[in-house]
Amino acid sequence: MNGIHKNRINEFVGKIAEIDAQFGPLPGIATAQRRHCWAQQIISSLRRISYTETLIMQGVSPARCDPHSDIFDPVRGSLHYHRQGQLDEAIWLTFILTHFGKHSVDEWAFAQDVYGSFQAGPVWSFATYGADPVAFENMLVANAGGIATRKFSNHRKFQSKRPDAIARTFRTYYQWQTEFGGFQDRLVATHARVGQEPHATFDALYKSMTSVFGFGGGRLGRFDFLTMLGKLQLAPIAPGSVYLDKATGPLAGARFLFFGDREHAIT
Template identity: 75%
Template sequence: MVGIHKDRVNEFLGRIGQVDAQFGPLSGIATAQRRLCWAHQIVSSLRRISYTDTLLMRGVDPARCDPHSGIFDPVRGALHLQRHGQLDEAVWLTFILTHFGKHAADEWKLAGNVYGTFGAGPVWTFTHYSADPNAFESMLTANSGRLADANVSGSFSNHRKFQSKKPQAIAKTFRTYYAWQTEFGGFRERMIATHASVGQEPRAAFDALYNSMKGVFGFGGGRLGRFDFLTMLGKLQLAPITPGSVYLDKATGPLAGARLLFFGDREHHITGRALESRIDALDEVFGVGKQVIEDSLCNWQKSPDVYEYFRG
């Protein structure tokens, strides 16, 4: 392993030993090989977050916002919009990048095609979508054949691979998400209302926003979409929020990792809700944040004995 945080593997091996001592011998990390593998996954998760931290210190080309550009990158694009006082546009683009995700091979192709009408029409910015949501839905229907052909449209990321590319499904996600962002007027107003309700503590605000997204189609029924979206808002400094929990209820990969860690069995019957406090407590040992804990466990359980790098 090379790059930032690579020198922390031994540090995390020591902390994994502390986990084992604190909770009792854990069957999932009974071997040195498994401990090493998990330590490497923790480092990989930290590096992914550090990448966003690095972007915050760099300039951004405006073309990063343009889906018709060869350098379209909605993560950088959201930063550019935020820096130019366009908070609603930045949050909207963060929703789009989260919903479609960055595919291992296609990268931002699917997000760019939908956001930019397959290179042939308007860009569906927050402002443009607000003016005519029905036109957006008509655009999706007109391009249903392109959406169905992954070679043309591109594909969802691994985190979003179970989402549908049918026009009505995408339209419903956009429609219900837009209703969420604009419920109080705009995103700034939603944050004001959240702070008025639960206070300004970042973890409490994150939890309130997480629970408020239950009605967003493709996000609210599970937990990964909401978790990824809100953590990205925090990482990009679009909202003063941070997760205070791994939110294991309705989780898949992170829950399998938690079960494997504590019981040596990905399919153990224990629920995510029952395990959540124990996994949250791991951050008291590691001090890396809840997102790193859940991401590293998710990736570790895929290959617990041999380290593999996963993009997410």
């Protein structure tokens, strides 16, 4: 293993052994090979956190926001908008990058194409979309062939590429972000209801997204979106749970980790 945190493998393997000694062995990682693999997964997660922490400390070119630019990067673009005082644009672009995801080969191409009208029309910023969502939906229909060739990231691979499905996701998400005015207004309303503790705020926002098509029915979309808002410091929130109740793969993995059986009968 190369890269940041690579020298921490033995540290995490040692901590797993400490847990085993205190509570008994975890059946899903009973072998040395599995413990080593799990330690690598922990390092992979730490690297993703370190990546966003590093970006926050760096300068960002305005071109990162521009889907017509060769250096378009919606993560950096969200940071740029936030630094310019355009919180709603930053939140909107974070939604877009979460919905399409970063594909292992095509990277941000899907988000770039839709956000930038396939290089042949307007950039569908928060303000532009809000002014004419019907025009956005017409753009999707006109580019149905191009959309069909694009790929969601692994976390979003079960999402529909149908123009009407994408349109519905954008429409219901926009309604969520603007329900109280703008995102800051939603955050203020949430704080008034549950307080300002980051875990409680995250939980309230998570539960409020059930109306967002393609996000609210499951776990991963809204979980990834909200955790990204926290990591990019766009909102003072952090998950206090892994929210396994709506999970599929993660829930099976947890059952395997603790019981050695992906189908173990436990809520």
